[in-house]
Amino acid sequence: MESLDEIDRLILELLQTEGRLTGAEVGRRVGLSQPAAGARIQRLEKSGVITGYRAVVAPAAVGLNIHAVVRLRTSHAQLSPALTLAAQTPEVVSTLRVTGEDCLLFDVHCSHAERLEQIVDSLARYGPVTTSLVLRSYPPKALPTGPAEAL
Template identity: 80%
Template sequence: MESLDRIDRDILTLLQTEGRLTGAEVGRRVGLSQPAASARIQRLEKSGVITGYRATVDPAALGLTIHAIIRLRTSHAQLPRALDLASRTPEVTSVLRVTGEDCLILDVHVPRAGRLEEIVDAFARHGPVTTSLVLNAYPPKPLRDPAVRE
């Protein structure tokens, strides 16, 4: 995709924080007509810059009151099995493969400490784990092009 201009970047910022805005509202906020704003959004979707829209759910509202990060250090041979386990564990909400001593970072939401213990034990079969409880999570910041100075 060709480089993004200021209006494209403004549209991306808006949609990352308020994904349900209409094309008309996006246009109003960035100074475009509804058809022009909708055309830009479609171009951003077709080019793969915008990859989807989703609802953000509060885990605590579902009874998942314990939020933990599990870091797994494993071998290359164990990695596929650990990734398979992560995909089959519904409490694992995201998986990052990282460099450094740890191989995987897992974001986990559980209803009780006993369930967290079961999950930690399951991953420990693939290598050493370190678990941290999350005290607070802050809203993500919209992604911005670091090459652009505004």
């Protein structure tokens, strides 16, 4: 995709924080007509800059009261099986491959401690694990859409 202009960046900032805005409202906020704003949004979707829209669900509201971060240190040969296991485990909501001593970081939401224990034990087949319980989550920030400003 060609480079993003300032209006594209404003649209991305808006949609990251308020994904249900109508094209007309996006246009109003960035100074475009509804058709012009809609065309830009479609272009951003077709080019892969906007990859989707989703509902954000409160884990505790659906009975997932335990939130943990599980780190796995494994060998290169065990990466693929560990990733397969994570993909097949519904409670693993995101996986990151990271640098440093650990190889993989899993974001896990469970209904009870026994289930977390099962998940940790199953991942431990692939190497040492470290588990941290999350005490509090803070709302994610929108991705920056422009150059970083000086601090």
